[in-house]
Amino acid sequence: MRAPRGGRPVGRGTRRGLTALGLALALLTGACAQGSTGSADTSEASAPSAGARAAAAQERLAKNTLVPLEGEAPAPELPVTVDSSDGRKVTVTDTSRILPLNGGVAEIVFTLGLGDRVVGRDITATFEEAKKLPQVTKAHDVSAESVLSLEPTVVLADTDTGPGEAIDQIRDAGIPVVVLDPATELSDVTTRTTRIAEALGVPAAGRALNTRMSDELAAARAAVPEGSRPKVAFLYMRGSAAVYLIGGRGSGADSLLDAAGAVDAGTDAGLDRPFTPITTEALAQAQPDVILMMTKGLESVGGLDGLLRIPGIAQTPAGMNRRIVDLEDGVLLSFGPRTPLVIDILVDRVHRK
Structure with a gap:
């Protein structure tokens, strides 16, 4: 089974006390630059705390909106021919109507500054900018009819997007379909962003977004307390489905x-x-100090009290100390532009005593 993404497991047999919002946002985007000159003491004094960064990140995630790259939207340079992860070479000649069939891919497209070209969404695209777009999935499967009705000029999919017959039907209609490898770890974010930007004819915007995310991740990691290495268990649960x-x-x-x-x-x-x-x-062997979960997963087992009733949980250090961290399903494992916010929150919450 591939890692659950967007709040669901994938298994087709191939398969989250600042005084002002302005200060909070400034901490996220400017932390790397602070203290870049001057003495070490000055740098340490000006660096924001993990708690301050986490507060800013939580405020951003609560708004559930994206922050596009600064400046004017990039102008795609087309045509481009790119490698697709299904072994094909795909030529894209028009990006006026983009259809991402994955929520994480959609986040990248919007953050690159091309959101006004997106014509539909997958069920996992839960951020505010996408909510009014027509949904083209049914029970997580793509509806070819819904896709074709939107007349996209390019479709972006994952290797686990399906069913295969629907993807074939879209491709047979003459629509370029660029298939991407899923992002399953932090290092995939750069590659994924680069490939999407290249497929849409905006490679410079892809490089700019990768630089921004790299700076944000470096600033988040800089707030890790020295000498702290808690053991954290990630639990994926869907109580209603007994998962x-x-x-x-x-x-x-x-x-x-x-x-x-x-x-x-x-x-x-x-x-x-x-x-x-x-x-x-397994829980006795893992002995986690902290348990990490998706928010809906925690809710599905009855919240913290329900979680502690699951055999073995209450006997772990995390259960005994009620050290549970939960993050929104559509963000935690999305591996995209909002991932640095996730790291900011984790750095603060998993290291608390």
Whole structure:
């Protein structure tokens, strides 16, 4: 099973006390530049705390909006021919009507400054700018009829977008379909952004966005407390469907936790698959100090009290100390422009005593 993304597991057999908002946003975008000259003491004094960065990040995520690149929207230089992850070469001649079939891809397109060209959305595109767009998925599967009715000039999909028959139908209608490898770890963000920008004819905007995200991630990591390495277990749960999984190597959360200065408890316990069914034995071996979950997953088991009733949870250090961190489903593992905000929040919350 591939890492759950956008709040759902993928398994087709191939498959989140500043005084003003302005100051809060400034902390996020300008932290790297602060203290870049002058003495070390001055730099340390001016660096924002993890709590301040997290507060700013939470305020941004609560608005559920994106921050496009500064300046005028880029003008695509077309045509371009790019490699598609399904082994094809795809030529894009028109980006006036873009249709991303994945929420994380849509975030990148909007942040590049091309949001006014997007004509529809996947169910996982939950940010405010996309909410009014027509949805082209049914129960997470793409509806070819809905896609074709929007007359897109280019479609961006993932290797796990399907069903395959629907993608073939879209392609057979003469619409360029660029397939991308899913982003399952932090290092994928740069590659994914570059490929999307190149496919849309705006490679310079892709480089600018990668630079911005790299600066934001560096500033978030700089706030990790020295000497702190808590063990954090990522639990993916859907109580209504009786899905109870613990993340291990390759879950996606392991990459985020490493960036936030924490140890992924599942990986540390020897879980070499992305997800393993939760057992009392697995939890006893993992012994997490903190549990990380998606918000809807926590809600699906009855909140914190319900979570603690699941066998083995209450006996972990995280359960005994009620150390649970939850982040919005559509953001936690989206691996896109808002991922630095996730790291800001994790750095603050998983290192608390």
